[in-house]
Amino acid sequence: MIIDCHCHAGPGDGLSGPWDSNAGLGRYLRRARAAGIERSALLATFHSDYARANAEVARLAAARPKQFYAYAFVHAVRDRGRIAAMVRTAVQDYGFIGIKVHRHDARISGEVCQAARVFGVPVLYDPMGEVAVAELLAAQYPDVNFIIPHLGSFGDDWAAQLALIDHLVRHKNIYADSSGVRRFDLLEQAVRRAGAHKMLFGSDGPWLHPGLELEKIRLLHLPESDERLILGENFMRLTGQA
Known part of the structure; x- marks a missing residue:
């Protein structure tokens, strides 16, 4: 089973770009179906x-419970x-x-x-290249x-992505997703050095094509058991669905 661990959905109210505007799933779902992606985690x-936005995501997920999982988006300051x-x-x-938390x-x-920690769920945190925080997270919250999506930086920050690979190697509770990673050699290095058990497949849909993002994983030419880890088994284990 292939699971996309990173797909946005529902209403936005900022209107400064796609990232804070309405994220419809029509085209994404057609593309995911064609690529063989069976389930998606929505945020x-x-x-x-975010209380309102999460309620809308909950409505979407409840409509297709066998297809969708969901993350609770929170604002670390405004929702304090x-x-x-x-x-x-x-x-x-x-x-x-x-x-889900975003440094934006x-x-x-x-x-x-x-x-x-209290509710026993993972955190999907986009540090926008500030990957050194992984050292503190691993030390203070080992349980x-x-x-970390985009291997640490959607902005194609080579230094940040390279640094995150080291965190993946050294810290058992730090993972990454593959969404939007443009430097294929770094994606390949992350899996080679840290192991397939530390990487999750994500697309950052509906804005990025899930089939294209999935093909990056295919092009790693991994053993079938390792590919299964990245494409769904790691997500299932980390979220307690296994």
């Missing part, structure tokens, strides 16, 4: 009220003091499988990590799993 677009309550609603009422909003906080 909201940037929004001024209510993050645990938001995650509780998402996990216990909606059935969400993780927490605010840097990750101890409150977010503590909520992940929480952190997935």
Whole structure:
């Protein structure tokens, strides 16, 4: 089973670009189906009220429970003091499988990590190239799993992605997803050095083509057992679905 661990969905209300505007799934789902992707993990677009945005993602996921998982998006500063309550609603009422945080909003906080620890879910944190935080996360929250998307930088920051590979090698609770990684040699190096068990397949849909992102994994020409880890088994293990 192939699982896309990183797909945005639902309404945005910023209107500064696709990343905070409405993310429809029509074309994404057609492309995913054609590529053989069977399930997807949804997360909201940037929004001024993540409680509302998460509720909409929950509605989408509930409509196709055999196809969609979902993350609870939180703002580490704006939602301060209510993050645990938001995650509780998402996990216990909606059935969400993780927490999403983005440095575009605010840097990750101890409150977010503590909520992940309490509810036993991983954190998908985009540090926008500030990958040194992985050292602190691994040391202070060794019982929480952190997935760093884009191998550390959607902005194609070679130095940050190279540095994250070292964190993947050294820290058992630091993982990465493959979405939007343009430097194929670094993706190949990450799997070779850290192992297939540390990488998850993601597309950053609906904006990036899931079939194209999937082909990067195919082109690694891994043993079948390693490819299965990246394409779904790692996600299932980290989110407690295995």
